[in-house]
Amino acid sequence: MTISKKIVLIGHFGVGKTSLIRRFVENTFTEDYKVTIGVHISKRTINISENEDISLIIWDLEGQDDIKKTRPSYLLGTNGFIYVFDLTRPVTFEHLNDELAFLKENFSTVPVKVVGNKVDLVNKIYLKEHSEQFDNVVDYFVSAKTGSRVEKLFAKLAQDLIQK
Amino acid sequence: MNQDEKLNIIKDILLTDEREFVSSIEKKIQILENTINKQKELSEKVNPIIDSKLNNFVKDIPETLGPTITSTLKAEIKNSQDAVVEALFPIMGKMIKRYVQHEMKMLSEKINNQVNKTFSFKRFFRRAKSKAAGVSESDLILQDHNNAKIEQIIVIEKGSGLLLAEYSKNKMADEDMVAGMLTAIKSFVEDAFIKEDQSLQYIEYDLYHIHIQNFSSFYIAVVISGVYNVIFKDDLEDELLEFADKHKIAKLLQNKPLLSKKLEEFFKNDDI
Numbered sequence: 001m002t003i004s005k006k007i008v009l010i011g012h013f014g015v016g017k018t019s020l021i022r023r024f025v026e027n028t029f030t031e032d033y034k035v036t037i038g039v040h041i042s043k044r045t046i047n048i049s050e051n052e053d054i055s056l057i058i059w060d061l062e063g064q065d066d067i068k069k070t071r072p073s074y075l076l077g078t079n080g081f082i083y084v085f086d087l088t089r090p091v092t093f094e095h096l097n098d099e100l101a102f103l104k105e106n107f108s109t110v111p112v113k114v115v116g117n118k119v120d121l122v123n124k125i126y127l128k129e130h131s132e133q134f135d136n137v138v139d140y141f142v143s144a145k146t147g148s149r150v151e152k153l154f155a156k157l158a159q160d161l162i163q164k
Numbered sequence: 165m166n167q168d169e170k171l172n173i174i175k176d177i178l179l180t181d182e183r184e185f186v187s188s189i190e191k192k193i194q195i196l197e198n199t200i201n202k203q204k205e206l207s208e209k210v211n212p213i214i215d216s217k218l219n220n221f222v223k224d225i226p227e228t229l230g231p232t233i234t235s236t237l238k239a240e241i242k243n244s245q246d247a248v249v250e251a252l253f254p255i256m257g258k259m260i261k262r263y264v265q266h267e268m269k270m271l272s273e274k275i276n277n278q279v280n281k282t283f284s285f286k287r288f289f290r291r292a293k294s295k296a297a298g299v300s301e302s303d304l305i306l307q308d309h310n311n312a313k314i315e316q317i318i319v320i321e322k323g324s325g326l327l328l329a330e331y332s333k334n335k336m337a338d339e340d341m342v343a344g345m346l347t348a349i350k351s352f353v354e355d356a357f358i359k360e361d362q363s364l365q366y367i368e369y370d371l372y373h374i375h376i377q378n379f380s381s382f383y384i385a386v387v388i389s390g391v392y393n394v395i396f397k398d399d400l401e402d403e404l405l406e407f408a409d410k411h412k413i414a415k416l417l418q419n420k421p422l423l424s425k426k427l428e429e430f431f432k433n434d435d436i
Contacts, residue, residue, distance in 0.1 A: 004326045004327060004340060005326075006324045006325065006326055006344075038348065038352060039348045041325075041341055041344035041345050041348065042341075043338065043340050043341055043344075055340060057325070057326060057340055057341075057343075057344050059325075059344065059348070071351065071352070071355055073323070073351035073352075073354070073355055074348065074351060076322075076323030076324060076351075077321060077322075077323035077324020077325070077326065078324065079324070
């Protein structure tokens with residue numbers, strides 16, 4: 001049996017939402033940056049148990065520097081959010097708590113995974129320096145470029161959705 | 165006879181032949197000068213030679229220059245595909261447009277003949293149907309020639325855009341992706357035209373028409389090929405409403421296999 005779930009990726013411009021999806025769906029990566037306009041939809045089905053598959057219908061929304069500017073109708077019926085920020089650009093995570101509070105307020109029952117992308121470009125010292133901002137908030141430090149922890153991120157979200 | 169006269173007589177005797185020879189050479193030179201200096205006369209002489217050479221040259225082109233020209237053209241086309249396409253596009257476009265216009269004209273004439281010449285009960289009913297439905301007689305005949313066909317039916321959850329059920333005769337595209345994208349397009353259009361209680365009802369895509377029938381928590385998208393007009397739209401709406409009512413779709417929304425089966429049963433004979 002296959003069940004379908006709507007996953008929405010949100011975050012600022014250029015944080016790597018599209019790259020994360022391409023890594024997960026097509027296992028590819030390109031350095032070329034093409035801004036997403038409107039929305040782009042992708043799909044990948046993963047096996048979660050012997051007789052159970054889950055189809056993740058992934059909505060890649062255009063970047064917004066403020067989550068409140070996101071077109072509300074795109075967020076309707078979302079089963080799981082992935083909030084992506086760029087570890088190398090503090091401007092993309094300086095209002096992280098406000099953004100997450102907005103999601104909590106409007107989509108209280110929907111699981112949210114918070115993801116710091118481009119971990120291949122920072123070192124442990126940098127992560128430690130920002131630990132106050134990241135600890136207890138960030139679920140995964142990932143890299144769309146190397147593929148580090150991308151699979152794990154989506155697999156965990158899928159598991160959470162099944163258990164709900 | 166003095167000395168000079170004697171000398172002349174001797175000259176005449178000795179040089180007669182030479183003089184004649186010189187005279188003949190002078191004549192020939194004169195003719196040559198005339199031939200070269202007067203174009204017309206030169207043409208008369210040279211043209212047959214040039215023509216013959218040219219004919220041979222033309223005859224030999226495929227063998228001598230053919231391979232070189234072909235390989236040069238191939239290389240040029242390969243190296244500048246974009247330029248070739250740019251150059252050919254308008255010409256091809258005009259040719260296709262002219263062809264389509266011609267075919268449409270032929271079809272139109274055929275239809276007009278059919279409308280004008282046929283006097284029958286069929287025409288009488290068609291005219292009545294045309295007036296009642298507000299569709300031209302030509303459109304009705306066109307519809308007879310190119311019946312609308314249901315290619316795919318997708319039941320989609322409003323908001324999330326998740327696929328609830330699907331039936332298609334020929335697999336056209338990934339239905340999950342189509343459901344998602346249609347919902348995104350629908351949301352965008354409906355957000356853009358802020359007026360309340362309005363919704364996207366129809367999308368035209370190349371040779372296909374996507375009819376959208378809205379319900380409260382879901383909507384049905386029907387992909388149609390052929391002529392989609394007001395009459396077909398009305399009939400289709402009736403069919404969809406009847407289907408929704410007959411099968412109490414709202415209760416089947418969470419049962420994808422059963423709802424898909426019902427769709428197939430209901431629409432496999434799509435003679436709407």
